Amino acid sequence: MIDPSIMIFLIFSSAVFSLIHRIPRIxxxxxxxxxxxxxxxIVIINLCNPYTGFIFLNMFNLSIRVNGFTLFLSLIVxxxxxxxxIYSIKYIEDExxxxxxxxxxxxxxxxxxxxxxWNLMVLFIFSEICIFASSLLVTHYKTSISYxxxxxxxxxxxxxxxxxxSGIGILYDxxxxxxxxxxxxxxLDFLSQYLEGNxxxxxxxxxxxxxxxxxxxxxxxxxxLPDASTVCPAPISVLLHTMMxxxxxxxxxxxxxxxxxxxxxxxxLWFLLCxxxxxxxxxxxxxxxxxxxxxxxxxxxxxxQMGYVVLGLGIGGLGFMKFNIYGDVxxxxxxxxxxxxxxxxxFNHTLFKSVLFFCxxxxxxxxxxxxxxxxxxxxNHMPFTSxxxxxxxxxxxxxxxxxxxxxxxxxxxxxxxxxxxxMAFISIFTCALTxxxxxxxxxxxxxxLSSFNKDVxxxxxxxxxxxxxxxxxxxxxxxxxxxxxxxxxYPAIYSLTSIVSFxxxxxxxxxxxxxxxxxxxxxxxxLFMLISLLIYLIIHxxxxxxxxxxxxxxxxxxxxxxxxxxxxxxxxxKVSSTPFTWFIxxxxxxxxxxxxxxxxxxxxxxxxxxVVIFTLTIFGGV
Amino acid sequence: MFWDKLLTFFASIFLSFIxxxxxxxxxxxxxxxxxxxxGPPWYQPFADIIKLFGKEFFIPSLSQRSIYVFxxxxxxxxxxxxSFLIPPGxxxxxxxxxxxxxxIIYFSVMFSLSFILAGVSSGNVFSFVGSSRETIxxxxxxxxxxxxLIIPSIILNSLYGFPSLSLSMILEFQFSTWFSIFPNWFIFxxxxxxxxxxxxxxxxxSLKPFGDIPEAEQxxxxxxxxxxxxxxxxxxxxxRLLRFYVFPALxxxxxxxxxxxxxxxxxxxxxxxxxxxxxxxxVIVDCIYPRFRIDQAFKWYMxxxxxxxxxxxxxxxxxxxxx
Numbered sequence: 001m002i003d004p005s006i007m008i009f010l011i012f013s014s015a016v017f018s019l020i021h022r023i024p025r026i027x028x029x030x031x032x033x034x035x036x037x038x039x040x041x042i043v044i045i046n047l048c049n050p051y052t053g054f055i056f057l058n059m060f061n062l063s064i065r066v067n068g069f070t071l072f073l074s075l076i077v078x079x080x081x082x083x084x085x086i087y088s089i090k091y092i093e094d095e096x097x098x099x100x101x102x103x104x105x106x107x108x109x110x111x112x113x114x115x116x117x118w119n120l121m122v123l124f125i126f127s128e129i130c131i132f133a134s135s136l137l138v139t140h141y142k143t144s145i146s147y148x149x150x151x152x153x154x155x156x157x158x159x160x161x162x163x164x165x166s167g168i169g170i171l172y173d174x175x176x177x178x179x180x181x182x183x184x185x186x187x188l189d190f191l192s193q194y195l196e197g198n199x200x201x202x203x204x205x206x207x208x209x210x211x212x213x214x215x216x217x218x219x220x221x222x223x224x225l226p227d228a229s230t231v232c233p234a235p236i237s238v239l240l241h242t243m244m245x246x247x248x249x250x251x252x253x254x255x256x257x258x259x260x261x262x263x264x265x266x267x268x269l270w271f272l273l274c275x276x277x278x279x280x281x282x283x284x285x286x287x288x289x290x291x292x293x294x295x296x297x298x299x300x301x302x303x304x305q306m307g308y309v310v311l312g313l314g315i316g317g318l319g320f321m322k323f324n325i326y327g328d329v330x331x332x333x334x335x336x337x338x339x340x341x342x343x344x345x346x347f348n349h350t351l352f353k354s355v356l357f358f359c360x361x362x363x364x365x366x367x368x369x370x371x372x373x374x375x376x377x378x379x380n381h382m383p384f385t386s387x388x389x390x391x392x393x394x395x396x397x398x399x400x401x402x403x404x405x406x407x408x409x410x411x412x413x414x415x416x417x418x419x420x421x422x423m424a425f426i427s428i429f430t431c432a433l434t435x436x437x438x439x440x441x442x443x444x445x446x447x448x449l450s451s452f453n454k455d456v457x458x459x460x461x462x463x464x465x466x467x468x469x470x471x472x473x474x475x476x477x478x479x480x481x482x483x484x485x486x487x488x489x490y491p492a493i494y495s496l497t498s499i500v501s502f503x504x505x506x507x508x509x510x511x512x513x514x515x516x517x518x519x520x521x522x523x524x525x526x527l528f529m530l531i532s533l534l535i536y537l538i539i540h541x542x543x544x545x546x547x548x549x550x551x552x553x554x555x556x557x558x559x560x561x562x563x564x565x566x567x568x569x570x571x572x573x574k575v576s577s578t579p580f581t582w583f584i585x586x587x588x589x590x591x592x593x594x595x596x597x598x599x600x601x602x603x604x605x606x607x608x609x610x611v612v613i614f615t616l617t618i619f620g621g622v
Numbered sequence: 623m624f625w626d627k628l629l630t631f632f633a634s635i636f637l638s639f640i641x642x643x644x645x646x647x648x649x650x651x652x653x654x655x656x657x658x659x660x661g662p663p664w665y666q667p668f669a670d671i672i673k674l675f676g677k678e679f680f681i682p683s684l685s686q687r688s689i690y691v692f693x694x695x696x697x698x699x700x701x702x703x704x705s706f707l708i709p710p711g712x713x714x715x716x717x718x719x720x721x722x723x724x725x726i727i728y729f730s731v732m733f734s735l736s737f738i739l740a741g742v743s744s745g746n747v748f749s750f751v752g753s754s755r756e757t758i759x760x761x762x763x764x765x766x767x768x769x770x771l772i773i774p775s776i777i778l779n780s781l782y783g784f785p786s787l788s789l790s791m792i793l794e795f796q797f798s799t800w801f802s803i804f805p806n807w808f809i810f811x812x813x814x815x816x817x818x819x820x821x822x823x824x825x826x827x828s829l830k831p832f833g834d835i836p837e838a839e840q841x842x843x844x845x846x847x848x849x850x851x852x853x854x855x856x857x858x859x860x861x862r863l864l865r866f867y868v869f870p871a872l873x874x875x876x877x878x879x880x881x882x883x884x885x886x887x888x889x890x891x892x893x894x895x896x897x898x899x900x901x902x903x904x905v906i907v908d909c910i911y912p913r914f915r916i917d918q919a920f921k922w923y924m925x926x927x928x929x930x931x932x933x934x935x936x937x938x939x940x941x942x943x944x945x
Contacts, residue, residue: 432764579754
């Protein structure tokens with residue numbers, strides 16, 4: 001029962017405070033961490049008992065509302081920003097810390113406002129502030145590559161901002177004719193009540209959609225993200241990948257979901273959204289294969305995972321539209337499973353992708369290397385980082401008993417239940433691609449042949465705390481997914497669909513039916529652990545007490561009899577990561593041609609994409 | 623309920639171990655006959671395992687120890703879970719639930735993951751290359767495997783209007799007869815995807831044309847298992863036995879009608895005979911063919927198998943040429 005405007009004030013005031021020159025470093029860190037921690041606490045209190053009174057910031061017509069969906073988004077933002085603030089204590093050790101924490105807190109504050117507001121104008125303004133702040137953070141190291149990446153970032157973001165602004169202008173023009181004016185008319189609920197379908201409004205909404213899709217980012221507009229997140233510090237990559245693209249991109253889904261009734265035939269739009277998600281996931285997962293820089297690889301894969309999110313949400317929206325048209329209950333079930341799977345995957349992606357980025361940041365901090373092929377066998381030197389990286393990688397590739405599996409399984413179920421078999425198969429194949437991709441990462445970085453890095457040490461305790469905590473959450477939500485379903489997703493879907501009581505079925509019951517009754521995760525997992533324990537005990541019975549690690553020939557790697565000096569020096573053997581990838585890339589050269597790195601070409605493709613989508617939707621009878 | 627499940631679980635472990643043992647022995651014996659050898663006696667697989675468990679517990683010096691020890695355990699436990707999830711030809715199986723087909727796909731990925739982790743963590747060049755090959759094999763098998771596993775549920779949807787992703791339900795619908803004469807096995811409805819699943823089962827059982835690629839003896843000593851020995855290799859050997867039951871059983875349940883009757887002792891016997899026949903065909907294919915290169919395997923799966931599955935997929939989802 002705490003007003004959410006308190007935490008917005010808290011964040012912004014501590015941002016301003018951290019700008020003050022010459023305060024001791026420890027106080028600055030304390031304020032940085034404590035403000036995000038307080039934000040997290042306020043969000044959790046609100047989740048337990050949502051605030052219902054008058055919200056102070058609504059005096060300025062910010063249309064802030066507290067419901068399941070906004071609290072879900074703000075939980076993501078506050079939790080990850082807390083982790084980022086802890087992590088940056090050790091990671092960022094240069095002189096610009098004041099500016100750094102100022103910019104991070106500004107971004108966090110803006111994202112919280114965006115998470116809580118359903119007002120298009122507020123979303124637009126605060127996303128602009130976010131873009132300026134984050135482009136300054138992208139150029140944190142002040143190298144020429146980072147300036148180029150920031151330029152690319154700003155170029156794409158300006159296209160999207162212009163589209164959003166012009167769409168908002170068109171909508172405002174229409175709403176002025178009805179006699180309404182001012183800031184609050186951009187509230188999505190208000191718009192869905194008072195707008196009527198004519199061509200100008202449809203054009204405006206499609207502009208807004210494409211604009212927010214570039215921030216999500218969907219297929220042709222995704223090129224800013226890998227560049228921007230490679231050159232910046234690791235906590236900023238986490239910030240970009242787990243908070244910004246979600247909170248700034250989800251309005252494209254919200255707008256379409258709320259304003260679907262304006263369109264004549266919204267099913268086409270949802271269908272298009274699903275296919276855009278599929279193209280995004282496939283292209284980017286294949287593109288991630290081509291990368292040797294670990295952060296760039298993770299960035300491409302992150303865009304691919306957002307494709308999964310869009311697919312789940314799109315199937316949910318499709319089911320909801322079909323339920324509105326045909327009134328069939330099975331479509332409502334498909335809608336609920338789809339929406340919850342999309343949101344669940346978004347939540348899971350937040351967890352495991354931040355684990356992976358934190359771990360890659362640790363490795364870069366300790367070794368100074370980001371190239372996968374030059375690393376190897378870090379498990380013996382950095383055990384905690386490697387184990388959490390292993391868990392994150394297995395979670396993202398959908399291995400059972402980890403959280404990524406549950407959400408992906410729900411997405412496939414939604415696809416097959418909705419009759420979209422091709423979509424299900426492509427996403428299963430993309431999941432296999434992700435698996436192979438992360439086997440490459442693990443095999444050549446954490447495990448594999450330890451050729452060098454002899455004197456590498458584990459990162460400091462502050463830097464290994466966030467990835468370990470997040471990977472523990474990955475395991476917990478993989479075994480007990482109903483925690484998220486009950487306390488986060490069910491209120492979110494409930495507030496999103498804005499049906500006071502569901503007419504025919506209880507959505508939570510149907511989810512439970514899907515998850516508990518049949519996929520009884522507890523006992524399957526307990527069985528799994530039981531067997532593993534039994535096998536381990538049997539094995540342990542046979543093991544010797546202590547195995548001396550003497551360098552006898554017996555314990556050296558087997559090389560087929562060749563271990564003399566002139567042939568093969570065992571300790572220096574290193575196979576690069578190419579055997580994992582050479583062969584896939586041969587078949588997908590087309591995708592690599594698109595990512596040529598020229599900004600003019602990207603802008604041309606994006607404009608073509610906008611025209612194509614525009615023509616398809618307007619002349620396609622939407 | 624829990625004790626029922628636990629009891630069924632141990633019963634299914636026992637069954638799958640016995641059948642896997644028998645089929646593995648048949649595999650070795652038949653291969654010996656094809657190569658004009660005598661072949662091992664019937665207790666040979668068990669004797670091998672006993673011998674391995676008597677050997678030294680062995681960890682190479684350059685390995686990542688905990689993952690090296692963990693991966694055989696992962697292998698055995700994932701294949702045991704699979705052997706429980708797949709019903710022995712009986713509908714209303716206690717381990718079956720809606721959506722278990724997708725769960726089966728992912729447990730088979732988990733099974734391959736154990737081999738990949740084993741190879742990658744042992745600190746050997748040959749095992750590293752073997753793991754990369756195993757990864758690529760997972761990748762290229764996944765799409766035809768997924769489509770051919772889900773096509774029975776599409777058949778249910780288009781013929782009976784009853785979509786279900788449950789293996790047990792798919793089994794039950796095959797127990798009727800077709801024109802009162804033929805059994806209603808889904809191999810007659812969708813022969814192409816059955817063939818594709820058969821080729822995928824070949825690979826999953828690590829048999830010759832494609833499945834042998836990750837552990838090609840002439841190129842990379844034993845693939846991911848090069849460094850393993852003693853009890854840890856024994857665990858991998860047990861899981862190798864079990865997959866001669868698990869993957870053929872999946873094929874029999876999906877396309878060959880499982881136990882074919884509701885009468886209790888007979889259905890399991892019929893089911894076991896079918897598994898035996900499938901295994902014999904697998905061995906014959908294994909003996910006839912040489913080992914292909916990995917890019918040839920990719921071409922086979924992505925052209926031949928995928929086209930086979932897509933034919934059936936479009937036939938049933940568009941509702942043309944459906945019989």
